[in-house]
Amino acid sequence: MRYEEYVRMQVELLQKSGIIDKNKIPDLELYMDQVESFFNGQLNDITDETNKWHVTKTMISNYAKYSIIPRSGGKKYSKDHLLMLTMVLYLKGIFKIDDIEYLMKPLVKNYSSEFDDKINPETLYATACAANEKFIEEFSSSINADMLAIKKLIEDTDIADDERAEVLILILSLAMKADMEKLLAMKLLNAYFVEPAKEKKKKTKKVKDAGKSSSKKSKNISDEVLEMEV
Numbered sequence: 001m002r003y004e005e006y007v008r009m010q011v012e013l014l015q016k017s018g019i020i021d022k023n024k025i026p027d028l029e030l031y032m033d034q035v036e037s038f039f040n041g042q043l044n045d046i047t048d049e050t051n052k053w054h055v056t057k058t059m060i061s062n063y064a065k066y067s068i069i070p071r072s073g074g075k076k077y078s079k080d081h082l083l084m085l086t087m088v089l090y091l092k093g094i095f096k097i098d099d100i101e102y103l104m105k106p107l108v109k110n111y112s113s114e115f116d117d118k119i120n121p122e123t124l125y126a127t128a129c130a131a132n133e134k135f136i137e138e139f140s141s142s143i144n145a146d147m148l149a150i151k152k153l154i155e156d157t158d159i160a161d162d163e164r165a166e167v168l169i170l171i172l173s174l175a176m177k178a179d180m181e182k183l184l185a186m187k188l189l190n191a192y193f194v195e196p197a198k199e200k201k202k203k204t205k206k207v208k209d210a211g212k213s214s215s216k217k218s219k220n221i222s223d224e225v226l227e228m229e230v
Contacts (some may be wrong), residue, residue: 008140016048022129028076031076035081038053039089055085063088069108095189099194
């Protein structure tokens with residue numbers, strides 16, 4: 001099979017099942033076993049043996065423990081839990097778990113708050129999916145354009161008609177695009193989540209240190225007064 005045919009076949013599969021469809025996420029409460037089965041069934045459609053994702057009970061429990069997703073209500077997980085877990089699975093593709101904590105903790109805190117205006121996880125995920133619709137629709141034509149451009153660029157070189165060289169160039173091109181998108185995502189994470197969180201922590205520490213210093217000073221004054229009275 002020529003690589004162009006193989007690429008088009010894979011692109012078609014990715015267009016059909018490359019993203020977990022928001023409409024497939026059940027609008028009912030599931031036990032841990034059911035959550036695990038649901039996601040692993042979905043992930044089977046969008047991964048292969050070389051890039052296999054798995055969801056385990058331990059993974060879900062740890063995400064809840066570290067406030068990456070909300071804790072379950074009793075032993076069941078709602079649609080909101082599933083939506084946030086879906087977000088985490090995509091974020092895992094480019095971020096370390098510590099970075100994902102910075103992204104998800106504000107959402108989890110909002111979800112658990114009795115006072116803040118609620119941010120609907122379904123709105124967040126559905127909007128992200130909608131933002132990708134045009135990309136998915138144009139994915140095939142974009143890849144075809146890349147393959148044609150590569151053929152044209154190498155037609156007068158010593159690697160013309162070398163299929164493995166063409167595939168390597170296409171892989172490099174895809175990796176470069178993915179790397180640019182990853183770098184942008186990381187810069188956004190750092191600017192709007194990591195640095196503000198660190199700054200907030202630093203200010204909180206200063207306030208606490210100032211309080212301790214003030215308390216210590218008051219104690220010293222009190223000691224001096226006691227000595228004077230004696």
